[in-house]
Amino acid sequence: MHEEERPQVVGVNNLRCKFPGEQALLFQGLSLTIRQGEKVLLLGPSGSGKSTLLQILSGIIPNSVEIPMKCDEIQVPKQAGFVFQDPDTQFCMSYTDEEIAFVLENRNIPREHMPEQISQYLNQVGLKFERNRQLIHSMSQGMKQRLAMASMLAMQPDVLFLDEPTALLDDEGTTQVWDTVKQIMQNKTLIIVEHKINEIVGLVDRIIVLSPDGKIVADDRAEQIFADHREMLRDYGIWYPGVWDEQEQEHGENQKQEQGLHRSSNRLASEDYRVMTDTEPGKTGSLTDLVKMSTPEAEPALELQHFTGWRGKTPFIEIELAQVWHGDWIAVVGANGAGKSSLLLALMNILKTTGYYRVEGQLPGKTEKLADHIAFVFQNPEFQFVAHSVKDEVEFSLLSGTLSAEEQHQQTHAMLEQFNLQNLTDRHPYQLSMGQKRRLSVASALVREQRILLLDEPTFGQDARNTFAMLSQLERLRRQGTAIIMVTHDREIVKRYCTHVWTIDKGRLIDADLVSTP
Amino acid sequence: MGNAVRSNKLRLTDILVTIVIAVVFGVIYKIWGPTYDLMKPFGIHAEQMIYGMWFMAGTFAFVVIRKPGVAILAEVAAATVSAFLGSEWGMSTLVYGLLQGLGAEVFFAAFRYRLTNLMVTCLAAVGAAAASLILDYQYGYIDSLSAWNYTLFIGFRFLGSIIIAGVFAYYLAKALELTGVTRSLRPVSKQDYEALD
Amino acid sequence: MQISFPHRETWLHAVNPGLKLVILTLMFIMVILIHNLNVMANVAVVMLLLLCWSGHPWYRLLLYASPFILVFISTSTGMMMFGKGETTWFRSGLIHITEESFYRGLHLGFRSLSMAAAGLLFGLTTKPVRLFYSLMQQWRLPAKYAYSFLAAMRMIPILLDEFQTLRYAIRIRGTKQRSSRWNLYGTLKRYAIPLLAQSIRRAQRMAIAMEAKGFAEGQSRTYYVQVGYSRADLWFTLYYVILLSTAFALGILYPYHPHLVDVR
Numbered sequence A: 001m002h003e004e005e006r007p008q009v010v011g012v013n014n015l016r017c018k019f020p021g022e023q024a025l026l027f028q029g030l031s032l033t034i035r036q037g038e039k040v041l042l043l044g045p046s047g048s049g050k051s052t053l054l055q056i057l058s059g060i061i062p063n064s065v066e067i068p069m070k071c072d073e074i075q076v077p078k079q080a081g082f083v084f085q086d087p088d089t090q091f092c093m094s095y096t097d098e099e100i101a102f103v104l105e106n107r108n109i110p111r112e113h114m115p116e117q118i119s120q121y122l123n124q125v126g127l128k129f130e131r132n133r134q135l136i137h138s139m140s141q142g143m144k145q146r147l148a149m150a151s152m153l154a155m156q157p158d159v160l161f162l163d164e165p166t167a168l169l170d171d172e173g174t175t176q177v178w179d180t181v182k183q184i185m186q187n188k189t190l191i192i193v194e195h196k197i198n199e200i201v202g203l204v205d206r207i208i209v210l211s212p213d214g215k216i217v218a219d220d221r222a223e224q225i226f227a228d229h230r231e232m233l234r235d236y237g238i239w240y241p242g243v244w245d246e247q248e249q250e251h252g253e254n255q256k257q258e259q260g261l262h263r264s265s266n267r268l269a270s271e272d273y274r275v276m277t278d279t280e281p282g283k284t285g286s287l288t289d290l291v292k293m294s295t296p297e298a299e300p301a302l303e304l305q306h307f308t309g310w311r312g313k314t315p316f317i318e319i320e321l322a323q324v325w326h327g328d329w330i331a332v333v334g335a336n337g338a339g340k341s342s343l344l345l346a347l348m349n350i351l352k353t354t355g356y357y358r359v360e361g362q363l364p365g366k367t368e369k370l371a372d373h374i375a376f377v378f379q380n381p382e383f384q385f386v387a388h389s390v391k392d393e394v395e396f397s398l399l400s401g402t403l404s405a406e407e408q409h410q411q412t413h414a415m416l417e418q419f420n421l422q423n424l425t426d427r428h429p430y431q432l433s434m435g436q437k438r439r440l441s442v443a444s445a446l447v448r449e450q451r452i453l454l455l456d457e458p459t460f461g462q463d464a465r466n467t468f469a470m471l472s473q474l475e476r477l478r479r480q481g482t483a484i485i486m487v488t489h490d491r492e493i494v495k496r497y498c499t500h501v502w503t504i505d506k507g508r509l510i511d512a513d514l515v516s517t518p
Numbered sequence B: 001m002g003n004a005v006r007s008n009k010l011r012l013t014d015i016l017v018t019i020v021i022a023v024v025f026g027v028i029y030k031i032w033g034p035t036y037d038l039m040k041p042f043g044i045h046a047e048q049m050i051y052g053m054w055f056m057a058g059t060f061a062f063v064v065i066r067k068p069g070v071a072i073l074a075e076v077a078a079a080t081v082s083a084f085l086g087s088e089w090g091m092s093t094l095v096y097g098l099l100q101g102l103g104a105e106v107f108f109a110a111f112r113y114r115l116t117n118l119m120v121t122c123l124a125a126v127g128a129a130a131a132s133l134i135l136d137y138q139y140g141y142i143d144s145l146s147a148w149n150y151t152l153f154i155g156f157r158f159l160g161s162i163i164i165a166g167v168f169a170y171y172l173a174k175a176l177e178l179t180g181v182t183r184s185l186r187p188v189s190k191q192d193y194e195a196l197d
Numbered sequence C: 001m002q003i004s005f006p007h008r009e010t011w012l013h014a015v016n017p018g019l020k021l022v023i024l025t026l027m028f029i030m031v032i033l034i035h036n037l038n039v040m041a042n043v044a045v046v047m048l049l050l051l052c053w054s055g056h057p058w059y060r061l062l063l064y065a066s067p068f069i070l071v072f073i074s075t076s077t078g079m080m081m082f083g084k085g086e087t088t089w090f091r092s093g094l095i096h097i098t099e100e101s102f103y104r105g106l107h108l109g110f111r112s113l114s115m116a117a118a119g120l121l122f123g124l125t126t127k128p129v130r131l132f133y134s135l136m137q138q139w140r141l142p143a144k145y146a147y148s149f150l151a152a153m154r155m156i157p158i159l160l161d162e163f164q165t166l167r168y169a170i171r172i173r174g175t176k177q178r179s180s181r182w183n184l185y186g187t188l189k190r191y192a193i194p195l196l197a198q199s200i201r202r203a204q205r206m207a208i209a210m211e212a213k214g215f216a217e218g219q220s221r222t223y224y225v226q227v228g229y230s231r232a233d234l235w236f237t238l239y240y241v242i243l244l245s246t247a248f249a250l251g252i253l254y255p256y257h258p259h260l261v262d263v264r
């Protein structure tokens, strides 16, 4: 594989491991060595064991977490630096300086040297504050991840482990994090797990692919993997560069076969009218005329004028003028903390609102009543689970309807199948993987067939296959006349699926425009 | 490497989980406090029926984690949190917390921390209530209430704590177990290691 | 937490937090042993007086102290109306107010007032970080407990946000209408299970992250924050010793009401 024989820093031989109480083994005899200075990317479908493997290689399993494992031989680094996925659960102190000091204390560094070292590590990741003291709770997600990296550097690690450090970040945060990694990675060994690979393929020199059952199925230089194993990556539903284009080809063909009607006609239409709107940026009036022509509805799905959503006495989201028609798919974009989730909550009348707001021509009324017209998917799916099994969770949405028990059952089943959850009907919703939870939350929102959908980042943490499945499902609904408002950080989705983009900045809708074609 | 030896020592994870559970209850207590105070002046001690809420952190945390010291730690932590949030009972909560935790802990220890069923949990709730009454006897002169009032007070306190800190806490912990989050707090069994060969 | 509100730092903030905790807890034991209403009233004044140096503005102090009135009323009225006693002042149905029970009720009111004042003082003038560093350095609290407390404190604002989101979700999914308002267990469960499950998982992840940052049990460690003793500790101790002795002396030598030497 590699010509030069650098010393091995991480390695395991014949690794076997399983979760307590589970039947199947997660790894059955996996072997792997990593040499000093290598930059390795671990790829694999969701649930294949990437995070677990990373924790074993860094010694977290079994030192901090007891998970049954055995192996013939294992080499873990003396000092491992680890950055985790969730920015909120890797700090134990409230301020930036205290957090890095915590690491220095663990290393027995004398107190006199600490302030100087704290500034040094903060500078290294490009964080600069007055007195190096900043409340962690008030930092953006991207800054938090950089702080996590600073405290990892304070460990003076031999090997850096990164487990999806940008999964919850917006574009800006993602770029910040990977730029930082680029700066600090010289002469260091790096092992990364990441779904969003576009930004990092240039950074790594070796890629290891895990199959769904936890076997290493490919291990080679990056370019080689994407050249030789494209087919396999697609079968496993792993993201790879160019997957969107391939997907779109297929998508287009399928639709042509199905109905002879597909997005590109829609796309053409939007291109024509983009010229029109360019003259009047930010105004939605002319756009809605266009959509009105294409959909026979007389009434817009949502209509907003001088609309403001408040938390207490502070406005958190303001909209001058906007309309949503049935058949629209609106992408809500903006930085972390811009107010996207607040917008959806305001539309649901959960935040206090003022201004003109109509839902299908009627006054919105209370949240409970609005729920009959609008389906809602939360940013964190775990909060919307109310039942103790996947099946009950979906059925719960139907309880207030008029369906018979038999019909409810059938609908539930159909829904679960569409979202690839049919084998998990009796699981507790909390025991699903991240991606499965997301799909369940979307499934239980869609099953009531309301004609307006509000979705808060429904595709995050999803592997390629499930993302495409969900998107085409939504696209089908849209064509049947459902209005979709979806918060997303994913540019590809906006470009390829959405009809309009709303840009939120600092709590204001600053731009509502048709999607421009690439 | 970590063999399946059952250790009763509190690891960092156990401590952190216990304290976090206590924080959740500490926040609930903070909301609970005014309710309790509002019910109190009526004098018939209806408020004693909900007093058991204050013992719940201890019994609940024990049923979740099942290690020595957890009940005391949880009660003290919940009291500390509500002290920091500015509890209207001030410093007395710390002493109450410590004694109530001890009262519950005694019963879990009596079964050598092996048995965690509804009965043991209820007994622990009774223990916490008894400990709190000892302190109330000193602090609140409950013995100089008129006899009917005094009986009502004690009766309601025990009844309330059995219902809330015993029965509620137990079934709440069971419901939490269904979610699977407690699984990684339990020791790994021998079979699990043997399955690897 | 009120700690995050802007305020002046006063000498009370400089007092060693461990010492403060111990002294204020000792106050609790002392208060239990006072049965003389005259002394108790004086002690309550001494405790309340110290709040003047909390460094927080008046209006905020009054806001925080407002529940004290409720506590005072709730602790005293029960005893006043239903306590035992000989000299009847008023009787109607079950309510029986006697001179003895009235003063005993008043005594209880002052007791909880002084404890509430101590608690508020502690909360307003103590930073959690300094408290736990002090407990590690002067009172030998094992580091794993101290840092767990600090990490858990950090979760409080996150927890409050989550609680709110959960309330929204319950409204949207219409769970609320579907169950009785009096089903206490059902309500408790609906809120507690998701909150607890999330928090437990978060706590586990935090523990892993802490150990990944090199934290280990029983390791020797240095401290970023050095908490020691200072002159403020002397003042603090002296304040209690001197003023409490005065409170006792005055209460005994110049009672407000001569009958009130023992309310038991």
Ligand SMILES: Nc1ncnc2c1ncn2[C@@H]1O[C@H](COP(=O)(O)OP(=O)(O)OP(=O)(O)O)[C@@H](O)[C@H]1O
Binding pocket: A019, A020, A022, A026, A044, A045, A046, A047, A048, A049, A050, A051, A052, A053, A432, A433, A434, A435, B184
């Ligand atoms: N605590 C647990 N108990 C039981 N099974 C678990 C537990 N944690 C993870 N698993 C299972 O182990 C498998 C591997 O999980 P792991 O988190 O390593 O996957 P991953 O490859 O990192 O996935 P993702 O890309 O979604 O993060 C999954 O199928 C998951 O359902």
Ligand SMILES: Nc1ncnc2c1ncn2[C@@H]1O[C@H](COP(=O)(O)OP(=O)(O)OP(=O)(O)O)[C@@H](O)[C@H]1O
Binding pocket: A170, A311, A316, A334, A335, A336, A337, A338, A339, A340, A341, A342, A343, A379, C161, C164
């Ligand atoms: N419950 C709350 N109380 C007060 N402020 C809040 C609350 N929830 C969110 N905020 C603040 O409101 C602002 C907008 O938050 P919102 O969640 O709408 O952002 P977002 O655009 O959805 O961000 P993200 O991409 O991180 O999901 C942020 O500054 C956030 O800190």
Ligand SMILES: [Mg+2]
Binding pocket: A050, A051, A052, A163, A164
């Ligand atoms: Mg993972």
Ligand SMILES: [Mg+2]
Binding pocket: A340, A341, A342, A379, A456
């Ligand atoms: Mg959001």
